Amino acid sequence: MIQDTPTAPLVIADRLGRNYPTRQGLLGQKHDVWAVRDVSLSIAKGETVGIVGESGCGKSTLGRMMLGLETPSTGSVSFDGRDLSTLGGAERRQLSRRMQMVFQDPFGSLDPRRSVGAQIADGLKTHKIVPASEVKAEVARLLEQVGLPASAAQRRPHEFSGGQRQRIAVARALSTRPDFIVADEPVSALDVSIQAQVVNLLMDLRRDLDLAMLFISHDLHVVRHLCTRIAVMYLGRIVEEGPAEQVFGSPAHPYTRALLAATPSLHPKPADDTGRILKGELPSPASPPSGCAFRTRCPLAEDACAAAVPALDPVGTGWRAACIKAGRVNAEDAA
Amino acid sequence: MLRYIALRSLVALFLVWVVVTVVFLLLHLIPGDPAELLLSTGNIAADPAAVAALREKMGLNEPLWQQYISHMAGVLSGDLGASFRDGASVIEQIALRLPRTLEVILAAALIATGIGVPLGTFAAIRADGKADAAISFFASAALSTPVFVVGSVVILIFAQQLKILPAGGFVDFSEDPVEHLKLLLLPAGTVALALLAVIIRMSRASVLEVLQRDYVRTARAKGLSRGPILRRHVVRNALIPVLTVLGLEMGTLIGGTVLVEFVFNWPGLSGYLVSAVDARDYPEVVGIVMTISVLFVFLNLVVDVVNALFDPRISLVTS
């Protein structure tokens, strides 16, 4: 069911789901709102998997569940063969050394009241990565690794620019020498010229440290540039997943195609292409359409789409799509 | 909307029940025998036999849970019992005195809102200017002066020195309307001053905040002139938190006019409570506390509902 990768997967999500039940009205029935539904995904060492999708598609929730920061309602996450849900508090904290997170907002991800060095040192001390006497040197080494001077350790976060803060956040994530990093929109809040600095840094780290990375973003260009594999999410489910070149080069799912068409480009498509722009808006996760959730906006939708949720079936080697017309889409493209 | 009100009412009822129960338990679990207290005069101990008889008559010998059940049954049927002290019906006493307290509070709220909202808005528009500094300092000073100090000082000024208003007391409106209003003026004004301070500060802060909002900029971008922007966009949005605070403050005042009633000899509900607590008159205390907390909780409910009417977002937030 899970694609073949050269090495055994480090992190495996198996049929993950997260429900946030809400009440409709105050006395109303409890209503299921699935942020993530039935997601299976695996990530191997040295691999960067990109998750793309629009706001509310569940990509952040998925990332947090894969780190164990959020408890799944259904399914399970296993890390290096150990099921996260079976671990107790202390064991879980122990394991967290090997999995870290980088956040979107460079202004919210650092504690404004503590020095940068102290925050990087937290991980070193909690997990006793280096002897107490070497903590200072290790902090300096980490800062240099992300391209900042060692003197940055004494300063407070507010003295740094957005891009520098994001590097500090990366240094903090690296402090515990993790095997797996979840980066949740790490460049979205940055200016274009700074984005490139951080993207390059992440690429270097992946190469040098052989990290497994889950890269969450709504920016298709960045994802395509950085990731080896890509998963496209719509309304809590993965609709297409596979190698980056295939998924973005010859997308099998109509939503992936629409997303690519909607993304502005330095080299705009001819005007007649505007017909590909999706109509309508994202349905509410509280009342998703029956069958395929995308059918209400899909240009190819037919009656059969409402019948059942389409399975995520293989359309190529290590490439899956959840669309009953996936094959035909490709045929049309080729024509 | 109706659902919202219904659920809020249920929560409110639950809170009232909690309060009544807590007060009941507090009064029954504390040391001090009311029968003994009632029968003793000065330092002479009461006759033990008489105390026992009275305890029997007041039902104090029954187990606590039985007393509680009969008490709650009474409450539900609208009977708050009779005073230990003089046998008067508690509910009648409350019905007599509550309107007097409410009268002071309502008069104060009217005065304070009428003056406070325009003053606060003006201060916000002139923020950091001299007028703002003066208004803000006045508000801080008014907020910092306890009501009994204000009350005592206004009596000193208006009754003692200028002799233009009576120092205190109460005359029924039906007997002498003019004298009634004259007597109302000082206590209501005293309460209003404290409330005024709160409303000025709140309106100022609220207007200042709304002025920074993007939709005020949008209103300007439309080409609207000052008047409509202020009325439709600024004040309307700024009033929401002011109303909330006003409601909460009035709730606090229902039990908080003790000092004003004491200073001006105003025979309202709060003064009644003080003497009842002093005499350990259970039926009276429980009855008054229950009345006050019902009003308090009910007022909070009204505030929420009024807010929901003013602010269309609220019904969504709670769903």
Added chain:
Amino acid sequence: MSRATRRLILPGAIAAVIVALVLLAPVLPLDDVRGMDIPHRFAPPSAAHWLGQDEFGRDVLARLIWGGRASLFIAFGSALAAAVIGTTLGLLGGYFRGVVELLTVRAAEIILCLPPLLLALLVVTILGAGTWPLILALTILYTPNYARVVYAATQQVRGLDFVTAQRAMGTHPLVILIRTILPNVLPPLLVQASLVVASAMVIESGLSFLGLGVVPPTPSWGLMIRAARGAMEVAPLLLVWPSLALAGTILTFNLLCDRLQSALDPRSVTAGGALWLRPRARSASKPATRPAASEEAPLLEIEGLSIAVNDLELVRRVTLSVRPGETMALVGESGSGKTLTGLALTGLLPDTLRVTGGTALYTPREGAPIDLAQLDEEAFRALRGTEISMVFQDAAAALNPVLRIGDQVAEAIRVHHALDGAAMQARVVELLRHVGIPDPERRARAYPHELSGGQRQRAMIAVAIANNPRLLIADEPTTALDPTIQAQILQLFAQLKRDTPGMGMIFVTHDLAVVAEIADRVTVMYAGEVVEEGPVTEVFARPRHPYTAALIASVPEGGAERLVAIPGAVPSPHKMPSGCRFAPRCTHAKPVCTQSAPRRSHPSDTRLTRCFRWEEVT
């Protein structure tokens, strides 16, 4: 030292003096507070008794200071006790939520169902009067206040990424609470504490005044006022001293609290109010003069426009022009001054900013060109909506949450057109349909929060085009939207351009790809200056400024293995480099670049660049 901090000095110093006086009471040369002197009762102030003597001939000054000692001891004691208990409850409840929250914060809040004075009265009556019962009563009273404040702050902080980062790092929850959350909830806690001290003094003195607080003969301000009331006719001053002491002390703590709040949380202070609301006398704007008329009159021609806050220039000598029917993209990173330039054209700059130089000639439908840089609020108002209109970035914030969408559109129409009910309704619906809002009759009655993000932005656009403006300024109108919705809105803008051929548009954005999709010409800004300008296709095909070139190369489109990152960061307005502002980050910089600012060069008739070395390096 900031102004907010300076304003702390006065109340801080007075509070310190008050605290010092009551602390030093035992060692000060004060009279015995119980020493009666009946023959001299009600004696006026004298050399021996500075504030006079009371009804038993006791020294008023000594009683005042000792009375303050009792009041402050009770107030501080209960504030501290309540702070410790309430903070603990609030932290635990706010961090762990669920059952813990129910047992801590929600339980404490039951106390808030009783009016505070009533509760204090109950406790004191039950336990009897005296200092310790008072402290207990006030502690019970204020614990839920702290619990609430800390709970709210904890909830806020707990959701922040740096707390999640600690969790992800495997830090023990209790360590997170103490090391990360507690320091971040301290500011509201401090403010709450000084508020509680003031409030506790009010209640303590009130109870003492009723005879239910401090027990005589211990002196207390409440008791002194109570006693003085009886002797009001004989010695009115006796009422004045304790009243002044009490109100003054409470005022000091309240002021301290206010100013502490503004010093600790600068964001909470919205400075300045709104200058545009104040009628201002202003010299009539000078009639604008236009250089010899060109064949095609531009709709807007900005020349040398500068915008400054105090003496700090944020936008310097910007040049820009828009012809009728043309879409000009104003592109730049944060801090480039692109949004400020747009706001200045409608007179909507924040109060602290002002236009300090240059001209912005706008050609209205009728009449002579107007210099927008000279207009006052009144004159701008006549232009807004009908001549120049704006679409803002965050439609959720830019629409009034308590007014219906239809009313907000109608309001815009009404400024310039007198339409009656039915006609107005029809026009509103037509506009909403025009911007692509489905079911416009029904949506006109909706509130902004009931619409999706895309629909809100469409409604915002309807408001902006309600009076057929000739110049539409769109400030990052698609930035907050999802890709598929952004594509829809861009399509809507393209359609508007087709439908109103005479309308000029300034499209402010940071996204180069959006520029390529929507604009005819582009003006690139960096650090408050225009660095390059020209037709979009030409500029993107061959940028003539190193910054534009680097910006295009840093977009992860195309197959480059490694992105071109511009080193460093945008300079802050306080530390602008001399010479070319981009020089410190420019890979082509030479010594000449840092010596003086480059002049405008024109690589072709339609192009502009501001670089010394454009001929060599681009």
